[in-house]
Amino acid sequence: MWRxxxxxxxxxxxxxxxxxxxxxxxxxVPGPCIVHKRGNDILHDPWxxxxxxxxxxxxxxxxxxxxxxxxxxxxxxxxERFINSYRSLENNTRGEPDSIVALAKWRILNxxxxxxxTLYYRxxxxxxxxxxxxxxxxxxxxxxxxxxxxxxxxxxxxxSAKDKGEMMSMIYNWPAEKVDMIVVTDGSRILGLGxxxxxxxxxxxxxLDVYVAAAGINPQKVLPIxxxxxxxxxxxxxxxxxxxxRQPRLEGEEYLAVVDEFMExxxxxxxxxxxxxxxxxxxxxxxxxxxxxxxxxxDFTNQKIVVAGAGSAGIGVLNMAKQAMLxxxxxxxxxxxxxxxWVLDKDGLITKDREGLxxxxxxxxxxxxxxxxxxxxxxxSLVEVVKKVKPHVLLGLSGVGxxxxxxxxxxxKESDSPRPxxxxxxxxxxxxxxxPDDVFKHVGENAIFxxxxxxxxxxxxxxxxxxxxxxxxxxxxxxIGLGALLSxxxxxxxxxxxxAAECLASYITDNEIRKGILxxxxxxxxxxxxxxxxxxxxxxxxxxxxEGCCDVGPRELASMSELETxxxxxxxxxxxxxxxxxxxx
Numbered sequence: 262m263w264r265x266x267x268x269x270x271x272x273x274x275x276x277x278x279x280x281x282x283x284x285x286x287x288x289x290v291p292g293p294c295i296v297h298k299r300g301n302d303i304l305h306d307p308w309x310x311x312x313x314x315x316x317x318x319x320x321x322x323x324x325x326x327x328x329x330x331x332x333x334x335x336x337x338x339x340x341e342r343f344i345n346s347y348r349s350l351e352n353n354t355r356g357e358p359d360s361i362v363a364l365a366k367w368r369i370l371n372x373x374x375x376x377x378x379t380l381y382y383r384x385x386x387x388x389x390x391x392x393x394x395x396x397x398x399x400x401x402x403x404x405x406x407x408x409x410x411x412x413x414x415x416x417x418x419x420x421s422a423k424d425k426g427e428m429m430s431m432i433y434n435w436p437a438e439k440v441d442m443i444v445v446t447d448g449s450r451i452l453g454l455g456x457x458x459x460x461x462x463x464x465x466x467x468x469l470d471v472y473v474a475a476a477g478i479n480p481q482k483v484l485p486i487x488x489x490x491x492x493x494x495x496x497x498x499x500x501x502x503x504x505x506x507r508q509p510r511l512e513g514e515e516y517l518a519v520v521d522e523f524m525e526x527x528x529x530x531x532x533x534x535x536x537x538x539x540x541x542x543x544x545x546x547x548x549x550x551x552x553x554x555x556x557x558x559x560d561f562t563n564q565k566i567v568v569a570g571a572g573s574a575g576i577g578v579l580n581m582a583k584q585a586m587l588x589x590x591x592x593x594x595x596x597x598x599x600x601x602x603w604v605l606d607k608d609g610l611i612t613k614d615r616e617g618l619x620x621x622x623x624x625x626x627x628x629x630x631x632x633x634x635x636x637x638x639x640x641x642s643l644v645e646v647v648k649k650v651k652p653h654v655l656l657g658l659s660g661v662g663x664x665x666x667x668x669x670x671x672x673x674k675e676s677d678s679p680r681p682x683x684x685x686x687x688x689x690x691x692x693x694x695x696x697p698d699d700v701f702k703h704v705g706e707n708a709i710f711x712x713x714x715x716x717x718x719x720x721x722x723x724x725x726x727x728x729x730x731x732x733x734x735x736x737x738x739x740x741i742g743l744g745a746l747l748s749x750x751x752x753x754x755x756x757x758x759x760x761a762a763e764c765l766a767s768y769i770t771d772n773e774i775r776k777g778i779l780x781x782x783x784x785x786x787x788x789x790x791x792x793x794x795x796x797x798x799x800x801x802x803x804x805x806x807x808e809g810c811c812d813v814g815p816r817e818l819a820s821m822s823e824l825e826t827x828x829x830x831x832x833x834x835x836x837x838x839x840x841x842x843x844x845x846x
Contacts, residue, residue, distance in 0.1 A: 294840040300324040303842070307378045308481060311839050314339055323844050336839060339380055343373060344388075363400040364407070370395060374470075375414055378480055383837040385474045390784040393471065393735060399689040399714045401467040405451050408460035409502040416466055417485035419459070420523050421506055422515075428526040435484060440531045441746055442478050444468045445486040445523075449510065450573065454689070458492030459505025468738070475786040476739035476794065477834020478746075484534075490519055535745050537753075542734045542780075543578045543656070543686060544585055544759070546711045548766035549779035550654055550682040553709050562586045564601060565650055565677065568625075569643055569665075569694065570658035570687075571606040576621050578658060578686075579604070583624075584755045585762070603627060603650055609640035647672040654682040657694030661687070665695035670703035680777075682709040686732060690714040701727040709777050730779040737761050740790040744797025747833055748818065749808035753797075760800035761793045768792060787834065795826040 296309055303309050303323055311319075313334040320326040334342075350369055354362045370392065374381045385392050394400060404411060418435055420428055448461025465485035472478045490511040497503045511519065527536060551561045566582070568575055579602055586601075604611050604625045611618070612627045627637070634649045647655065647669055655673055657665060665685060673681045681704055685694040697710045701719050711730040719727035741761050745753050768781055768789060781789055798818060801807040807815045813829070821829060 291838055291840045293843045296323075296842050296844050297846065299844050299846050301328060303844075304328060307374065307376055307381075309842060310377050311379070312339060312377050314839060319842055323842060336380070336383075339377075340383060340387075343380065343384055360403055363395065363403055364411075366395045367400050367404055368411075371413075379837045379839055382470075382473055382480060385470065386787070386837065389474055389786050390782065393474075393733070393783055393786075394715050396470045397467040397735060398733065401463050402451065402454055402689040404467075405457050405460045405463040406454060408457075408463055409500065409504045412504060417462060417487065419462070419487045419489060420519075421489040422491060422508070422511055422519055423506065425519060425522060428522045429529060432526040432530045437481055437484070439482055440484045440534045441482040442469065442472055442742055443484045443486055443527065443531075443534050443536045444472075445488055445536060447488045447490055448492065448505075456492050456494045456510065458494060458497050458503070458510075459487055459489045460497070460503075462487040471735045472739050472742060473835070475735055475790045476743040477787065477790075477836065478739075478743065479835040486523075488519065488523060490516055533749070535742050535753075537738065537742055542732050542737045542762070542765070543658075543684065544581045544762040545737065545765040546684060546730065546732045546779050547582060547654065547656075547682075548585070548762060549769060549774065550680075550709055550711075552766070552769075552771075552774045553682070553777060553779065554653065554678050554680045559589050562589055562601075564654060565603075565652040566601055566654045566656055567603045567605070567643075567646055567650055567652040568656045568658065569605050570656075570660065571604050571611060571622050571625075572658070572660070574686075575604070575656075575658035576625070578656070579625055580621075581755070581758060581762070585759050588756070588759060600625065600627070603637075603646050603652070605641075605643055605646060609642055610637060610646050612639040614639040644668050644672055648675070651675055651677045652681075653678040654684065656684045656686065658686050659694060660692050661694065662692045663695065665699070667699070667703055670695065670699055673704045673708075680707045680709055681705075682711070684711045684732065686711070686713040688713045690716075697727055697729040709779065711779055726776070728777045728779075730777075731783075732780065733783070735783070735786065736765055736780060736789060737793060739786075740764075740793025741797055743790060743830065743833075744794035744801070747794065747810045747813075747830060748798040748801035748806070749810045749815070750801040750806040751808065752806070754800070754804055754806060756804050757797045757800040757806075760796040764793050764796035765789065787831075791827050791831040791834070794830040795823065798826055798830065799823070 296303060298306065303325065313329060313332060314336055315325055315329060316333055320329065347369060350365060354365055373384065385396065420431065424431060444465035446461045446464050448458045449456050451457045451461045451464060462485060469483045469485050472483060473480045489505050491506045491508040492498065493510045498507055527534065548558065548561060551558055551564065568579060602625045610627065611622060615626060618626060637646065637649055643664065653676060655665065665683065673683060683695065683700045683704060687693055693712055693714055697716050697719050700708050700710045701721060706721050706725060706727065710727065711732045713732055715731050716729040718729050721727050741753060741758065750757065769778060798807065802815065802819045807818050809815045809818060
């Protein structure tokens, strides 16, 4: 199965390398764009502004002559000028604290975004490996914490509890006629930082930048939205610079009423827009770990997985993993009878003896059947559970930095797998359950490591490397969003999510897997997204959810081969090139 998937992946990479516009130049010149403004109004619009790249003919017809320096620079010269400025910043901030350097890098990118979106996205696409950690995790966490002080100009839309009854009219204040992709947050759970209120807007802004860079969603058709229903963060409520509602967070029916009105307004104006939160990349990592442990994919159903963290993130990953197990070919288990998860929260192991369990968590509580590990009990500690279960995978979604301490990791060394896997998934870096250095030191050189935040690889001596895989959800959510959009699916099913995860897991070659590499390089993100998007399209077709998009209907989608579907997805990706501008004024 995996060998054939790797062959298909190789074919598709060759196809994509011939169809995607090359970095630097070579793409076809787009048709003219009609603008409803002239002069300084164009220079102050980041979508139309070309800075010093306006040719003299455009300067004349758009009323720009005399408003810019006389020299006309090429796109490539502008690109090089920005990169030189960025490298100069790196040199000038050497030795400064990491947080200061990260925010300085975010500021220089944000300033470019504010004045010239075309150049910004080109820089981002060509340097995604370097810039993704700045515009998204982990730097976006710092940005959100400091957003009220960093705020310079608005981006996206803000709907608040004070806007009840007005949202249907407010939605028409957004200038774009069409929106394909919306990412919304209420700021309640920002990475591992908790309730940041209105400052959480940094998450949808950063996520949509990744959508544009990775999936080629047209940036004129994306919309980040903040749903401000208050905050319970006392520090923010007392902060004079805080820009959100100064009231406790709404809950229950009051909260749902705000969400319902917002969703009705969005659907009324853009009924086909994809409104999305996050999609877990952890499942792809778990599937990859099965391969790395030298076992067939179907053995995923027999993996013993200890999970630290029973919040929404942890249970979300478990639900996806459970669905994937139940959908495995040849698996006949149904209902809740088969449970290979041992889930812990701050009070220890969760069993059916726990009182007041949330129904979502209760599904994974340990019972008293024949599959139980002897002597384990309600509230057992993490070390105790790891020692007795000897899990194949230790999965951290706790938001508690360092919880996988030396004792826990040494216990993982006695795993029933020759290649124990440790996933420290909590963000940002300070919240990671452990570091790769800890894992390769205490679990051993054969360990498999993945994290939610970026870490450097570890030198193991003798020319060996311990790979610090980053399970970044940017590998999946752009492809899921693009695939849903191009398939015309009304909702994103579990089958579409699983198809995306399995596609990502199959992208890695057998040789890379043997080394302990679970995820591909972010530098190939557009290739990855094209494959993931195509897998989502084909899953939507097979589940009869595809309604088609633009000029391609469900029958045409169904008739495409796998390679044709990937080619279709790749050709629909937007690429940043200056368009000739013509004013209608």
